[in-house]
Amino acid sequence: MKYVLLSSFDNYIDAHIALGRLEDAYINCHLRDDHSVTLNPFLSNAIGGIKLMVAESQASRATEVLAGN
Secondary structure, three states: OOEEEEEEEOOHHHHHHHHHHHHHOOOOEEEEOHHHHHHOHHHHHHHOOEEEEEEHHHHHHHHHHHHOO
16 A cells, blocks of 8 residues: 655654544554654654655545544
8 A cells, every 4th residue: 555645744643643533534644753853842843743644545635534524
């Protein structure tokens, strides 16, 4: 399964809220670089933050879920 970047976050709280909303909608997703940014927040800008990755086939539905539709 191919995953695409849906969004990136500066902190783990917002990232995990978005992840939880997508998981509740049965969308295949995961967070990338969440451990690195959580352990060392100064790395966030260098590595692009915490990345919310979703299955390519579910990307449009994931966008709708996060938009509140």
